[in-house]
Amino acid sequence: MIGVGKAKQYANVLDKPLSRGRQEVSLSAFAFLFSELVQFNQTQVDNIAELERRLEDAGYAVGARVLELLCHREKGNRRETRLLGILSFIHSTVWKVLFGKVADSLEKGTEHEDEYMISEKELLVNRFISVPKDMGAFNCGAFVAGIVKGVLDNAGFPAVVTAHFVPIEGQQRPRTTILIKFAEEVLHREARLG
Amino acid sequence: MALVAIYSLFIINKSGGLIYYKDYGSAGRMDTNDSLRLASLWHSMHAISQQLSPTPGCTGIDLLQAHNFDLHCFQSLTGTKFFVVCETGAPNMEMLLKVIYELYTDFVLKNPFYEMEMPIRCELFDLNLAQVIQKDRVALLGR
Amino acid sequence: MPPPTAPKSGDALFASVDRVNAELFTLTYGAIVRQLLTDLEEVEEVNKQLDQIRDARVEYSNGLADLRSPKFLGYNIGTRLVDEFLAKSNVSRCVDFKETADVIAKLGFKMFLGVTATVTNWDAEGTSCSFVLEDNPLVDFVELPDTCQGLQYCNLLSGVIRGALEMVSMKTEVTWVRDMLRGDDAYEMRVKLIKQVPEEYPYKDDD
Numbered sequence A: 001m002i003g004v005g006k007a008k009q010y011a012n013v014l015d016k017p018l019s020r021g022r023q024e025v026s027l028s029a030f031a032f033l034f035s036e037l038v039q040f041n042q043t044q045v046d047n048i049a050e051l052e053r054r055l056e057d058a059g060y061a062v063g064a065r066v067l068e069l070l071c072h073r074e075k076g077n078r079r080e081t082r083l084l085g086i087l088s089f090i091h092s093t094v095w096k097v098l099f100g101k102v103a104d105s106l107e108k109g110t111e112h113e114d115e116y117m118i119s120e121k122e123l124l125v126n127r128f129i130s131v132p133k134d135m136g137a138f139n140c141g142a143f144v145a146g147i148v149k150g151v152l153d154n155a156g157f158p159a160v161v162t163a164h165f166v167p168i169e170g171q172q173r174p175r176t177t178i179l180i181k182f183a184e185e186v187l188h189r190e191a192r193l194g
Numbered sequence B: 001m002a003l004v005a006i007y008s009l010f011i012i013n014k015s016g017g018l019i020y021y022k023d024y025g026s027a028g029r030m031d032t033n034d035s036l037r038l039a040s041l042w043h044s045m046h047a048i049s050q051q052l053s054p055t056p057g058c059t060g061i062d063l064l065q066a067h068n069f070d071l072h073c074f075q076s077l078t079g080t081k082f083f084v085v086c087e088t089g090a091p092n093m094e095m096l097l098k099v100i101y102e103l104y105t106d107f108v109l110k111n112p113f114y115e116m117e118m119p120i121r122c123e124l125f126d127l128n129l130a131q132v133i134q135k136d137r138v139a140l141l142g143r
Numbered sequence C: 001m002p003p004p005t006a007p008k009s010g011d012a013l014f015a016s017v018d019r020v021n022a023e024l025f026t027l028t029y030g031a032i033v034r035q036l037l038t039d040l041e042e043v044e045e046v047n048k049q050l051d052q053i054r055d056a057r058v059e060y061s062n063g064l065a066d067l068r069s070p071k072f073l074g075y076n077i078g079t080r081l082v083d084e085f086l087a088k089s090n091v092s093r094c095v096d097f098k099e100t101a102d103v104i105a106k107l108g109f110k111m112f113l114g115v116t117a118t119v120t121n122w123d124a125e126g127t128s129c130s131f132v133l134e135d136n137p138l139v140d141f142v143e144l145p146d147t148c149q150g151l152q153y154c155n156l157l158s159g160v161i162r163g164a165l166e167m168v169s170m171k172t173e174v175t176w177v178r179d180m181l182r183g184d185d186a187y188e189m190r191v192k193l194i195k196q197v198p199e200e201y202p203y204k205d206d207d
Helices: A027-042 A048-073 A083-099 A142-154 A184-193 B032-052 B093-107 B123-141 C010-016 C022-050 C055-067 C070-089 C097-113 C155-167
Strands: A024-026 A105-108 A115-120 A159-166 A175-182 B006-012 B018-023 B063-065 B070-075 B081-086 C019-021 C117-120 C128-133 C170-178 C187-196
Touching (some): A083 A115, A175 A184, B006 B123, B018 B032, C010 C097, C070 C097
Antiparallel strands (some): B006 B081, B070 B081
């Protein structure tokens, strides 16, 4: 008898038990898929800003779902309501689930009150990617910026999130910094909550 | 003489086009035209050798020995050729070629900005390759 | 470093490569499909326009549509991924299509997706068979909405196989025959070898 696999049929995706998130695929499978995401989107745009935006959009869709999934699975259906709480949730919980490690650092911007930075020496999505010189400062980390934005937005912390290469002294390769600039309303609310 | 065991590295696509050439300090450093011509010639010789073979199943030339250098060639099943020119008797060149093939699958083929069959311009490939070649030299030092 | 060795087992192979949480992969694929669905709507409009023009152009426009389908994405991935498979699995040239199919099922699926496929339903000539997947990391969290009932969600996988095989001189046709997202009891794709392209010799004149 063929086709008798482990996979069980469910009438509805909601009947299916939620995966515990322990299943793995090879990093290569993801890298090839991500490369294809970038290639496909390159065919759809005229300029680099547009490509960035489209990668961010793709990431946003992932972030929105990750928030829902992790609040349910890791946090007993609770989500963070305070700014530092949600930032550390992203920096540790989200990063660990998606990228297998806690992010290298989470810092507050020194010049602006509303800015925070999550930095990674080698962002997983950039592991195999060399950006051609003629693309300037373009960073495929825009996808990860989109994920962060998707989490924040859907948790009630609207923000502008962007990915940047930052040179490190004594290193050949720059690190990637995800810059988060919160909307004014978020900071007002934080101030009110004290 | 320095520790240089490897003189140059070539990668040729399946149609015989040179897509990567790196010189590690050989006396006969070639200009672009010469390297392209050499790549295409090697591609043909490789194929001719398969026709010359008295028994079926020949996959081409693996090693060419000259009196003052060796040339080791590896062709993947997909038709991409990697070859190194090195000092005579340099060991472990098959392993080195295999490692270079793996680097190619990581830092060239997974790069969304690399177009298949085209010349390789990938910073990460260069960096990782340089490390491997360096290591190889170190390994040779330790003999 | 050890010398080149015999092919590894599927489990050993999967254990030897870097891995990531399957959810990152699944959700990213979902994001790609969403983008395709959004973009394709426009392309279909373009196609309607082009439909009126001569045959070749229509083919071209269909080609465009194909460019944007998950099958094409998969094909593209296949043409790149095959080298990694060959480089890291230590498999050498397969003697025939049967062996190739076995290698894909036992090593290929395992190395990249961590799952195994069963090869079954061979035809008499040994040129077509089915891969049945026990587990499919693409579809976690997925349910096809009413508006997308015609979507071949897993076409990425069939495209990968077609693309990878083409790089080792095998032209194939790969189609899904069973799809659990569409109510079937398993994921089954049919792989048919169309022709084995002989190697070309560069010094021969073109015919």
